[in-house]
Amino acid sequence: MALRTPLYDLHVAAGARIVEFAGWDMPVQYTGVLDEHAAVRNAAGIFDVSHMGEVVFRGPKALEALQHLFTNDLGKCADGQAQYGCLCSDSGGIVDDVVVYRRSADDLLVCVNAGNRQKDFDWLHGHAFGADVVNESDAWGQLAVQGPLAAQIVQKLTSVRLGSVGSYRFTDGEVAGVRCTIARTGYTGEDGFELFCPAEASPKLWDALLDAGRPEGLKPCGLGARDSLRLEMAYRLYGSDMDDSTTPLEAGLAWVVKLDKGEFVGREALRRQKDAGVSRKLVGFTLTEPGIPRHGYDVVQGGKPIGTVTSGTKSPTLGTSIGLAYVPAALAAEGSSFSVRIRDRQVAARVVKTPFYTRSK
Amino acid sequence: MNFPEDLKYTKEHEWCRIKGNRAVIGITDHAQDALGDIVYVELPDVGDPVKKGESFGVVESTKAVSELFAPVSGKVVEVNDPLSDAPETINEDPYEEGWMIQVELSDAKDMEDLLDAAGYQKFIEEEQE
Numbered sequence: 001m002a003l004r005t006p007l008y009d010l011h012v013a014a015g016a017r018i019v020e021f022a023g024w025d026m027p028v029q030y031t032g033v034l035d036e037h038a039a040v041r042n043a044a045g046i047f048d049v050s051h052m053g054e055v056v057f058r059g060p061k062a063l064e065a066l067q068h069l070f071t072n073d074l075g076k077c078a079d080g081q082a083q084y085g086c087l088c089s090d091s092g093g094i095v096d097d098v099v100v101y102r103r104s105a106d107d108l109l110v111c112v113n114a115g116n117r118q119k120d121f122d123w124l125h126g127h128a129f130g131a132d133v134v135n136e137s138d139a140w141g142q143l144a145v146q147g148p149l150a151a152q153i154v155q156k157l158t159s160v161r162l163g164s165v166g167s168y169r170f171t172d173g174e175v176a177g178v179r180c181t182i183a184r185t186g187y188t189g190e191d192g193f194e195l196f197c198p199a200e201a202s203p204k205l206w207d208a209l210l211d212a213g214r215p216e217g218l219k220p221c222g223l224g225a226r227d228s229l230r231l232e233m234a235y236r237l238y239g240s241d242m243d244d245s246t247t248p249l250e251a252g253l254a255w256v257v258k259l260d261k262g263e264f265v266g267r268e269a270l271r272r273q274k275d276a277g278v279s280r281k282l283v284g285f286t287l288t289e290p291g292i293p294r295h296g297y298d299v300v301q302g303g304k305p306i307g308t309v310t311s312g313t314k315s316p317t318l319g320t321s322i323g324l325a326y327v328p329a330a331l332a333a334e335g336s337s338f339s340v341r342i343r344d345r346q347v348a349a350r351v352v353k354t355p356f357y358t359r360s361k
Numbered sequence: 362m363n364f365p366e367d368l369k370y371t372k373e374h375e376w377c378r379i380k381g382n383r384a385v386i387g388i389t390d391h392a393q394d395a396l397g398d399i400v401y402v403e404l405p406d407v408g409d410p411v412k413k414g415e416s417f418g419v420v421e422s423t424k425a426v427s428e429l430f431a432p433v434s435g436k437v438v439e440v441n442d443p444l445s446d447a448p449e450t451i452n453e454d455p456y457e458e459g460w461m462i463q464v465e466l467s468d469a470k471d472m473e474d475l476l477d478a479a480g481y482q483k484f485i486e487e488e489q490e
Binding site for chain 2: 032290314
């Protein structure tokens with residue numbers, strides 16, 4: 001039996017189509033993926049992301065313990081700032097990719113992927129080094145309001161001056177009378193907020209936001225649009241583009257691996273891999289012939305499989321077929337070409353710069 | 362949901378309209394709704410043979426790939442080429458503008474085990490239970 005967020009009944013009543021994702025019954029779409037995708041790019045959309053997990057590090061050892069488990073450098077993250085990075089195993093494989101919200105050196109919230117809630121908690125708790133590590137996933141609801149009009153909409157419901165909350169910054173405050181952590185983060189490539197609130201208050205917050213955003217064209221959005229939006233930004237999806245068997249260096253996440261920050265789990269393996277050079281790399285590509293790449297399709301050259309597509313779609317904004325794939329390092333440079341096997345055809349593809357989509361301002 | 366009385370249907374959610382010895386083929390309103398936004402379609406060429414119950418093409422939504430199964434056997438005599446540039450037509454008008462191929466029937470008996478509108482509607486109701 002799949003898990004449900006406190007908003008499940010509201011989704012069903014609103015006509016959402018429900019699918020199981022990472023063990024959760026979640027809305028995949030309301031009116032349609034393309035419609036919702038366009039709403040986020042042009043106006044705003046609201047997503048129930050309460051299936052995401054929250055693991056909190058507290059106590060005098062909190063920062064030190066999390067630094068030891070995180071590939072990015074929380075020493076460079078100010079209080080009230082969020083930072084993206086990976087949790088790695090000793091071999092450098094990615095346990096999860098997470099966003100850490102640093103409230104203070106002795107209070108940090110780790111936002112983890114839905115499918116990894118228990119795995120991450122066990123991993124973090126097992127390497128806590130004296131920090132107090134609590135799995136608060138069930139206590140939190142999480143709503144994402146994303147799009148160029150997101151700030152305008154959320155501002156109607158809060159006295160917090162959102163203009164003073166910069167990108168990847170957060171603050172505490174009430175939204176529609178609900179106590180929230182208001183974070184200027186997201187997974188769409190647009191401006192927007194992720195609101196962490198008490199799980200039981202999330203339906204009230206959801207309804208208030210939908211009402212407030214009606215004049216701006218705010219639309220409820222499902223996982224379908226969330227996936228096409230993130231892929232246009234080449235944001236990686238754990239479980240599709242990376243897992244325990246891939247390293248951040250292979251996944252194109254070297255920018256969140258700070259080998260010189262001090263000791264952390266996986267550092268030695270990652271340093272060795274960096275020195276030796278990676279043999280495969282995750283790249284963004286577009287198809288130059290008709291077709292749509294999908295997760296699991298072979299990347300081929302000279303008729304031989306040489307890699308794998310990990311994500312693909314027809315980009316709703318660009319109208320072209322885009323994807324991410326692991327290819328040999330020699331083929332990772334922009335402009336490199338290979339083919340993707342789609343059923344019985346070999347369809348030409350070219351490595352391009354990512355993100356595929358860049359917002360206008 | 363709309364299921365015109367003059368069409369025949371398959372359990373794979375294709376429809377078939379008979380015009381003399383030709384069958385016009387597409388996917389049903391139920392199928393387009395279940396698929397969601399259709400963004401790509403791959404159809405055979407004129408002259409290609411199709412075989413009842415076997416795949417004759419592919420339709421892809423934003424999220425999924427679905428095979429198309431021929432309701433009848435025969436030879437493709439016409440293809441709705443504009444669909445390749447405007448696959449959303451299948452969502453908008455699955456029974457008219459969204460038709461996919463026309464087939465010259467090789468055996469009129471192929472029609473006999475297809476469902477009528479009431480039978481198809483009953484089938485999808487049972488499938489949803």
